[in-house]
Amino acid sequence: MSPRSIILRASALLLLATFIAAPQLFAFAFEPLTVNNAPAIYNQSSLLTLTVSHLRTVFLATLASTVLAIALAIFVTRPAGREFLPLSRSLMNIGQTFPPVAVLAIAVPLVGFGEKPTLIALFLYGLLPIFENTLTGLMEVSPRTLEAARGMGMNARQRLVQVELPLALPLILAGIRLSVIISLGTATIGSTVAAKGLGEVIIAGLQSNNVAFILQGGLVVALLAVLIHDGLGLAERMAARKLGRSADEVS
């Protein structure tokens, strides 16, 4: 990483952290956008609480979808699950045509308002990219590599854990990153069904016609998403590099 990009990232992170921790410092920038003495900074609950619960929702949902998606991808690439492989691929294709909002909206009448429908929508929708990428990663492991592993006396389980999954790791991580980004957005919309999260600021602004709220909510969510996307991208590159090095060591 060049020094310039490190400085850029660090200052973006610092700006976001300061805004979340002490939004009043920035009130002067948002005041011109308000009318009739409306508050310039969202004051119904603290931005910090909202950020934490937003991230918590995304984290819990992504954790659950990662575990299930990877397990499913492993299952359909084993002999016992091969029969489900073609179907699972087309289901993934079909699933992607469902907009996340629709999943969220359909969950509400079933489980009520609040955190639950958001978690369900995030979990279901988060499965798709992780499953797809894990599947691609596992299928791309060359048969010759597997043959070599078999020749070394590895059993099916060892081949999976020591060869296939490590080789698929960069793609799996890319899938998780996609999933997290989609979840961050869907969790924002989750505020329309009363889940605690940063979308609350934007929705409150839309309802009370306060452009200052809309803008600060939008900026915080956007900056958060961009930084998380960037951070996960770094983790991926590190994993890929580590993988490359260990492959070199073997050869």
Place this chain on the structure above:
Amino acid sequence: MPTLRPTLHLDRLGAVIAVLIGVALFAAPFVTYRANRIVAGEGRLLTDALPPAGVTGVLIVVLGVTLCAALARKLLVRLGAAALGLCVIFPAVGWSAGFVTPSGNTFARVSPSVGFWLLALAFALLAADALTRLHFGPWARLAALAAAAGALALLLLSGAWNDLSLMKEYANRADSFWREARQHLWLAFGSMAAACLVGLPLGMVAHRIGRLRAAILQGLNIVQTIPSIALFGILIAPLGYLAAHVPLAAALGIRGIGAAPAFIALFLYSLLPIVANTVAGLSQVPAAVTDAARGMGMSARQRLLQVEWPLALPVVLAGIRIVLVQNLGLATVAALIGGGGFGTFVFQGIGQTAIDLVLLGAIPTVALSFAAAVILDAVIDLTQRGAHDRD
């Protein structure tokens, strides 16, 4: 884990489908009956949801389909069975609505319930599996889509579903339904067309000039990362300012809240797939091919239009497919900022906890994205085939 192969072939997927169907028929309500639109509903099992003759008919067909799923190996037979199952349960649920509603009662609402959706899911799985393994060509896939759309249109136009709550919600707002439908399509397709006008030339420039490429793609990548409603929110402030201070903008209908920020946000989201795929499509044209074209005395313009562009087309179309499916879905969020579209019904439905109103917005959205995906996949296959023929 070693498994014993029975002499009679038992399909694993078929077994899963049979379990789903078993639950759907005997343990889950087929329809939900509510005394009016607001109150909680009570489930009715299939056996109580239709007159005895209807119950017998549906049971025979469904059990027949289950047998096919579990035992039949011919893919066309499995596909036919799934289609038959769907063609029976869809009208049946409409019939059930008429049967369950006390005659003359205009307040009662009947909606398809878990049992119906499980049956539909089971048959759809069976059909999807058969279709995937049949490897239909593009024309056959388009024909299958047309047949499905035709069957759906027939179902809705025949009035077989008029007693269902979903259609009552539609009947109450038929005018606004079509208005929002037009708005939805305008948002999705209009922003895509605008993104093509800008993105295709931008992609060609990025392909030629390496230094610009990284900057353009990185910038668009960041835009793509921003969640939709955050981007809408960020655009509302400057657009509101523009509307207040530039009379021309206001005269053009640009306002802070409404369709304008949604349109611009969808346009921005569409740029990345189009530009990135144009670059990818153009750079995969083999250098030997362009050299040969140059050797034949083609000008740069002729090379672009007659050689590079046709070869890049399938990849560019794949980008357009991503954009279209993405836009049709994201346009639902536009309703939150007053931009209209099918999302209007989704969010109204959330507010009133009326699932049928949510479905009135969600089903057309999903159907449109699905149809767009199938059609563009077929077109991509056809252009690929064209490119290969030219080789």
